[in-house]
Amino acid sequence: MYIKICGITKLEQAQSIAQIGANALGFICVSSSPRYIEAMAIAKITSSLDANLDLVGVFLDASMAEICQTVEQAGLNAVQLHGNESPEFCQQLRSQLAHIKPQVKLIKALRVKNQAGLAVAQLFGDVVDVVLLDAYDPHMAGGTGKTLDWQMLREFQPSCDWWLAGGLSPDNVAEAIAMVCPSGVDVSSGVERSAGDKDLSKVEQFMKIALQESSN
Ligand SMILES: O=C(O)c1ccccc1NCC(=O)[C@H](O)[C@H](O)COP(=O)(O)O
DSSP states (O other), X not given: OEEEEOOOOOHHHHHHHHHHTOSEEEEEOOTTSTTBOOHHHHHHHHXXXXXXXXXXXXXXXXXXXXXXXXXXXXXXXXXXXXXXXXXXXXXXXXXXXXXHSTTOEEEEEEEEOSHHHHHGGGGTTTTOSEEEEEEOOSSOSSOOOOOOOGXXXXXXXXXXXXXXXXXXXXXXXXXXXXXXXXXXXXXXXXXXXXXXXXOHHHHHHHHHHHHHHHTO
């Protein structure tokens, strides 16, 4: 089970979460978010971490130039697109990123409202590495703490890896994994004291439960 802890803003917390064994750390590059962190501040964190982690910049309808510049400045090796980016945009971004760094992981987040929203995932299977399913909220783009209707995801099988996000916490991650069998899970507010301030004991608990459930 691949585990991504999102909304990191503090260096010491990033180092501890990496040590606990997370596969990926997410940095919110969306200036309107309470978890926003600037590229140079991300760079201070990423340069202090081991090379085997996925260091993910989360973007919301940003331009290709902004994404590429942030990847370079911040020392990222993965990009999560959390807005209305099209499959064509993903394809073009992938080729632009290849000029900057080899093998930047591309993740397309979909904020799923209903079954029709879920069908859109099939359009991205061939152009990204991972599809991430998050909850829909009319006012917030991410980090909402809301869960998806997991029943809807029982038969979900895109042609690429997929990760579950949205309202996960140590209290419900085992049930979610058992019900929908994602290849990874992503969490933010469910392991926080306040926006951007992670509760390390909750992170540890979350990871232990997720790993245990996925090995059953
Ligand atoms: O977290 C944010 O503030 C945010 C803002 C704008 C776009 C995306 C954002 N977060 C994306 C994430 O990857 C979160 O981990 C995901 O939405 C799940 O959040 P949560 O329901 O709090 O676990």
